Amino acid sequence: MSRKKRKVFKKKSNTIHNLENKILKIFNQNSNKILNYKQIAGSLEIEDSNGRNQIIKKLNDLKNQSRLEEVSRGKFIIKEQSHYFEGIVDITSRGNAYVVCEALEHDIYIPSRNLNHALHNDLVRVYVYNRKKNKKQEGDIVEILERAKTxxxxxxxxxxxxxxxxxxxxxxxxxxxxxxxxxxxxxxxxxxxxxxxxxxxxxxxxxxxxxxxxxxxxxxxxxxxxxxxxxxxxxxxxxxxxxxxxxxxxxxx
Structure with missing residues (x-):
């Protein structure tokens, strides 16, 4: 009588939540630096091979989206056009706003003249200007992706x-x-x-x-x-x- 083969169940790999925004945040904090997957993994405190493979794949995805530039094999730098981000609008009592974006360390300041009809809690696409010394990170809302309220x-x-x-x-x-x-x-x-x-x-x-x-x-x-x-x-x-x-x-x- 032949023995039944035991079923082998493969353990599902853990997917890193919101990895794209986490990687972009690191590049935006180091906008003039060339980084590789090991440096990204170190910043995110990821040590396992599965996590590192996810980072490598995501870096290549961002390169294909023209958000990162591969200056040499496995080494990347953020592109200038990656100054576009998505986030949620928070209107202040003075009529100006901030856009809260997970990919950035600080909220983006939007003067009222740059709101372009965006309202509180709208999901928007914003262009972030190069920050001037000792000044807030400032941007311009270029597209309203979803109205929060009508x-x-x-x-x-x-x-x-x-x-x-x-x-x-x-x-x-x-x-x-x-x-x-x-x-x-x-x-x-x-x-x-x-x-x-x-x-x-x-x-x-x-x-x-x-x-x-x-x-x-x-x-x-x-x-x-x-x-x-x-x-x-x-x-x-x-x-x-x-x-x-x-x-x-x-x-x-």
Missing amino acids: EFVGVLQLSKNFGFVIPDDPKMYSDIFISQSKLEGAEAEDGDKVVARISDWPANSKNPFGKIIDVLGKPGDHNTEIHSILLEYGLPYKFQPEVEKYAEKIPIE
Whole structure:
């Protein structure tokens, strides 16, 4: 009787999390230095062969993406065009911003003139300028990759043929323009607290264009303010009629 062959299970190799950003961070901290995989591994405190092989592969991937230049076999330096990074926008109270990027040691300062319509928490692509001595690392947002938010609560201010929604959110630095055609059917009055959705933001316009999607009520009213707070935190403020009927039956002690 022949013996059954024992199954051999190969241990899965551990993948280094976020390796690309970690490597780019090292190169950006040493922008004038030529580095090899051993130096990268040493900086990341990686000693096993599997980890080193991942670094070698990632270095070649970055070379093929034209983000690194291989100056000689196995030796790399960061390219000038690698001054482009992706990150999350953090708007300050003064209307300027920082872009938080995992690949960089320090956040990138973005003056308001370089925001290019980016809003708080948007995912963006930013160009980082060469840092001047004793100055902040500064950049210019060149592309909005993903909007974090397009709906804002605010107070409607009506003029004769248009309106503006003045957002409650202190990090929303621009009022939302509502054209006459978008006001029709909204049933909103001057001074109402409303929900506006941004639909467009032309490159040459100071303000985003939007429309009113809901009227919450008058500022100061209890329900209006509760709904405003819920919306600011992305929480539901309206429920299906059957849910509300069920909630009314729940005894309050």
